[in-house]
Amino acid sequence: MNVGILGGGLAGLSVAAHLDHAYEVLERDAACGGHCFTVEEEGFTWDGGGPHIIFSRNERMVDYMVSLLAGNVRRARRNNKIFFKGRYVKYPFENGLGDLDPQDRFECLYHYLHNDHPAPTNFREWLYHTFGTGLTEKYLLPYNEKIWNCKAEELGLDWVEGRVPKPPVEDVIKAAVGVETEGYTHQLYYHYPERGGIVCVPRAFEPRVRKLTTGFEVRHVRRRGPTWVVSDGREEREFDRLVATIPIQDLVRVVEGVPADVAAAVRALRHNSLIVVAVGLATDRLPDYTAVYIPDPGILTHRISFPGVFSPHNVPPGRSLINAEITANAGDGVWELSDETVIRRVVSDLERMGLVRPSELCYTRAVRDTYGYVVQDAAYRRNRDTARAWFEAAGVVLCGRVAEHEYINMDVCIERGMAVARRLNAEA
Numbered sequence: 001m002n003v004g005i006l007g008g009g010l011a012g013l014s015v016a017a018h019l020d021h022a023y024e025v026l027e028r029d030a031a032c033g034g035h036c037f038t039v040e041e042e043g044f045t046w047d048g049g050g051p052h053i054i055f056s057r058n059e060r061m062v063d064y065m066v067s068l069l070a071g072n073v074r075r076a077r078r079n080n081k082i083f084f085k086g087r088y089v090k091y092p093f094e095n096g097l098g099d100l101d102p103q104d105r106f107e108c109l110y111h112y113l114h115n116d117h118p119a120p121t122n123f124r125e126w127l128y129h130t131f132g133t134g135l136t137e138k139y140l141l142p143y144n145e146k147i148w149n150c151k152a153e154e155l156g157l158d159w160v161e162g163r164v165p166k167p168p169v170e171d172v173i174k175a176a177v178g179v180e181t182e183g184y185t186h187q188l189y190y191h192y193p194e195r196g197g198i199v200c201v202p203r204a205f206e207p208r209v210r211k212l213t214t215g216f217e218v219r220h221v222r223r224r225g226p227t228w229v230v231s232d233g234r235e236e237r238e239f240d241r242l243v244a245t246i247p248i249q250d251l252v253r254v255v256e257g258v259p260a261d262v263a264a265a266v267r268a269l270r271h272n273s274l275i276v277v278a279v280g281l282a283t284d285r286l287p288d289y290t291a292v293y294i295p296d297p298g299i300l301t302h303r304i305s306f307p308g309v310f311s312p313h314n315v316p317p318g319r320s321l322i323n324a325e326i327t328a329n330a331g332d333g334v335w336e337l338s339d340e341t342v343i344r345r346v347v348s349d350l351e352r353m354g355l356v357r358p359s360e361l362c363y364t365r366a367v368r369d370t371y372g373y374v375v376q377d378a379a380y381r382r383n384r385d386t387a388r389a390w391f392e393a394a395g396v397v398l399c400g401r402v403a404e405h406e407y408i409n410m411d412v413c414i415e416r417g418m419a420v421a422r423r424l425n426a427e428a
């Protein structure tokens with residue numbers, strides 16, 4: 001069997017590294033890694049697909065990713081904050097109530113304990129039902145509507161349980177009266193490459209990939225008898241089986257013969273695009289925060305992070321770096337802003353937050369990513385299942401975050417790649 005692996009992000013590389021059959025990975029870009037790419041410029045090192053840390057609920061996967069880095073790795077404790085009413089409040093918000101003023105603290109705790117919101121049918125209702133009015137309206141609702149770039153009632157519930165942990169009631173009370181507690185403990189400690197940024201994870205797979213062609217953009221896929229023919233418009237390849245790890249929205253456009261209802265289901269799948277802005281400063285006076293979450297709708301970015309905290313080797317001595325993430329969608333007015341305008345707005349917001357002084361600015365850059373976040377709305381499961389079922393029946397295995405259109409991280413993409421390889425290895 002000869003397998004065509006479309007896309008050389010983490011999912012595609014993981015399939016390749018674990019597959020016994022003959023195969024070829026076809027990657028559009030000059031380098032592999034997809035979302036896990038790293039920009040190295042003017043002494044600064046930062047992740048262009050948004051800040052990536054190594055964590056997982058599955059300890060085995062953490063150990064596996066750490067082992068891939070062969071010693072080029074550091075472990076650190078998260079120090080995240082939420083920027084709320086001019087204060088830097090401990091993250092997650094429900095564990096940071098002690099940092100709020102007494103009235104806000106009271107409202108969060110009171111409504112958390114006296115909460116008769118009915119069983120939820122959408123994400124907005126789930127927030128009220130789970131956290132009560134205070135926590136929801138002060139932080140969770142405005143933050144989530146910023147990062148998801150839509151109304152919370154448009155989002156479904158099937159992604160929520162694993163992603164937004166419910167705090168134990170004791171922890172919320174303790175936090176409100178000033179006793180230290182920690183939430184989201186599966187990411188309290190994280191790993192990150194000592195040098196070279198997150199691209200070191202996909203790079204670690206490459207020596208195990210037997211056949212890889214970069215600069216090959218899959219533009220046309222069709223059947224010739226039992227064979228799949230894949231072309232970039234100049235060259236053709238023939239395969240017995242296909243594993244697709246490229247965005248499903250692009251896949252339906254290039255595969256010949258996709259029925260209209262399947263194409264419509266894929267068009268209805270929602271995603272958010274992302275702009276990542278790097279702001280370098282000629283100072284090392286920044287706080288040692290890992291990331292800051294920003295619910296304020298008047299500030300463009302929803303999250304900033306500090307690559308020099310992930311690893312001190314990410315910044316030159318005496319300098320620091322801030323990454324700002326901005327969710328956008330074509331047509332929303334933000335995506336249409338020029339990079340210069342986005343950078344100007346980010347810098348001015350960071351000045352207002354007390355983090356940037358214009359005289360210290362020494363480096364800026366913006367990077368765009370069309371398929372940043374998978375948005376799981378109410379129709380998500382139906383549309384995704386329609387698409388998956390057709391591709392599966394056609395003999396194309398979908399694998400990874402952008403091909404399966406599922407809100408999963410590096411750990412799960414690698415695991416899914418291993419599972420696909422196991423499945424194909426079992427076939428003759």
Ligand SMILES: Cc1cc2nc3c(=O)[nH]c(=O)nc-3n(C[C@H](O)[C@H](O)[C@H](O)COP(=O)(O)OP(=O)(O)OC[C@H]3O[C@@H](n4cnc5c(N)ncnc54)[C@H](O)[C@@H]3O)c2cc1C
Nearest residue numbers: 007009010011028034035050052053217218400401409410
């Ligand atoms: C903002 C942000 C922050 C994140 N933070 C974390 C984190 O902290 N920790 C974590 O574990 N995960 C994180 N993730 C998730 C992680 O990035 C993904 O789960 C993972 O990298 C997805 O890998 P993939 O191979 O499925 O997709 P991709 O990385 O998108 O790979 C797809 C590949 O296909 C290629 N391709 C596309 N079109 C074509 C074509 N036509 N022909 C050939 N090749 C093509 C692309 O160039 C790319 O290399 C984050 C994601 C985002 C967006």
